[in-house]
Amino acid sequence: MSSYDVIVIGAGVIGASTAYHLARLGAKRVLVLDRTQVGAGTTSQSSGILRTHYSVRENVALAQDSWGVFADFANYLGDEDAASGLVKCGYLICAPEGPKLQPLTLALEGQRQQGIEVQLLDRQQAQALLPIADLHDAALIGFEPQAGFADAYLVATSFARSARRGGVKIMEGVEVQKLLIEDGRVIGVDTNMGRFMAGTVISTQNIWATQIEQWTGITSPVQAERHTVLALEGPEPYTYAMPVFKDLGSEGMLYCRSYGGTQMLVSEGVAGEVLPSPDNEQGDVSLDLIASIGAQAAERFPSFETAGLASSWTGVYDVTPDWNPVLGRLPGISGLVVGYGFSGHGFKLSPAVGRVLAQEALGLTPDISLAPYALERFAAGRPLRGLYGVGAVS
Ligand SMILES: Cc1cc2nc3c(=O)[nH]c(=O)nc-3n(C[C@H](O)[C@H](O)[C@H](O)COP(=O)(O)OP(=O)(O)OC[C@H]3O[C@@H](n4cnc5c(N)ncnc54)[C@H](O)[C@@H]3O)c2cc1C
Incomplete structure (x- = not known):
């Protein structure tokens, strides 16, 4: 058969979630095409952090809705073997006195207004959760218990398997060369x-x-930006019980989490290396960058002064001018729906985004409005700009 009701181009975590939701909503003849394999694009490079902390309200709503899916993944998919690899360790974010304090205050307050459980901790309470950190300069510390990290590749392949069970056809190694x-x-x-x-x-x-x-x-206002992720082996373990940590006080707005239950996964939350063309092959990891990220990590985690580099890799973000995705229909062409530009934070949004893209494509009303994410927002001067400046915390 070469005729379908809906074709999805791309089987990353967003495309796989969209395909699953198309089937869940009753679509019958759905085809997914991927030039490589399910989850083998930028999804496989994700740090996997799940939180609802955003300064952009619309993102909070998508992340909140998605968390409900991650927290009950196998049930949601109706597949007892489905796994997301969820580690529910919470999300700790801190800012020192200075320019990031007001944005953090506003974002935490906004989350509360949207019904998210957010605790304001003093240094001692935060230290008890993350004893390997030195939080002496933290002027404001927020903690979100319903957060953690998961495995983006597992989630993409689980969505894809459930989509297949729902009747979706997924073809790998098929590259779309032209839209008719x-x-x-x-x-x-x-x-x-x-x-x-x-x-x-x-x-x-x-x-x-x-x-x-x-x-x-x-x-398509999107550019490929390469980022580097390190796994550090310190003298003290960064255990699964310790929360994901976002350090707004560090130069690179570092994010950290446990990696394998003992090591620290760490990366910077600022702009990366712009690539001349889309390419998610591994890039060089410079010694200067390793030294810089390592020094920032050691400033916050003193025992990591003597940490060793266990591994490193690069991943590529699809960055838009406001670091938020373009979702919905494009002007002047009927039958085309897009979801791109996740700017390094799309995994945590993937369940809800897949559902609303599927709803839009099937002519249903998306249960979270896509209007704020329209491509037209850039020309209209209505960007979804976060309060933290450029970077995936948005
Ligand atoms: C280093 C790194 C760390 C990250 N950390 C986090 C995090 O902590 N939390 C978080 O929420 N998000 C994070 N992200 C972002 C998140 O992983 C991505 O937003 C998400 O995985 C993107 O999924 P996708 O489906 O849009 O893209 P992809 O996985 O890249 O999928 C796109 C697919 O489209 C296919 N394709 C493209 N063109 C064609 C064509 N012409 N024909 C056929 N197939 C085509 C590709 O082969 C690819 O498989 C991170 C990303 C990176 C790189």
Whole structure:
């Protein structure tokens, strides 16, 4: 069969979630195409942190809704073997006196207004949760118990398996080369494996969303940005019981979490290296960057002064001008729905985003509005800009 009701381009965690939700909502003839394999794009490079902490209210709503899915993943999918790898260790965020204090105060207050459990901790209470940290300069500390981290690859493949069980066809190794448009309507796609017809196409292509611009002439304001992640082996373990930690006081706005129950996964939450074209191959990890991240980590975690580098890798973000995704229909073309530009924080949003993209594509009213995420927000001067400046904490 080469004719479908809906075609999804891309089987990362966003495309796999979208496909699953299409089936869950009753769509019958759904095809997912991926040029490589399920979850093998930027999803496989994710740090996997799950939190609802955002200064952009719309993101809080998507993350809150998604947390409910992560916390009950196997049940939600109706698949007792489905796993997300969730470690529910909570999320600790702190700021010293200075420019990040007011944004953190406002974001924590906003979360509370949206019904999120957020505790304000003193240094001693925070220290008890994360005894390996030195929090002497923390002027404000927020703790979100319903948070932690999970495995983005596991989640993508679990969504994909449940989508298949729901009747979705997933083809790997198939690259979409062109979107077919007739009289302003999408009618299908051309691929390296031939032509597939569908009146609705959903693009969840991440950094490769620049292809949408080539196919339609409609701008795709997304650029590929490479980031480096380190795993450090310190003299004291960073255990699974210790919370994810966000350090707004460090130069690189570091984020850290347990890695394997003993090591520390650490990376910077600021702008990365802009790549000339979309490419998620491993990049070089410079000694200077290792030294810089290591020094920042040791400032906050004194015993990590003597930590060793256990491993390192790079991953690529699909960054938009306001560090928030573009979700929904594009102007002037019917039948095309997009979800790209997650700017390094899309995993935690993936269950809800998949559902609302599926609802939009099927002509249902999304139960969380896509309007704030419309592409048109950039031209209209209504960016979803977070209070922390550039960086995935948004
Ligand atoms: C280093 C790093 C750390 C991160 N940490 C976090 C975190 O802690 N918490 C969090 O919430 N998020 C995090 N993220 C972000 C999160 O992982 C991503 O937002 C999410 O995985 C993106 O999923 P996706 O489906 O959009 O993209 P991808 O996984 O990249 O999937 C896109 C897919 O589209 C396919 N494709 C593209 N073009 C075509 C075509 N023409 N034809 C066929 N197939 C095509 C690709 O092969 C790919 O599989 C991080 C990301 C990175 C890189």
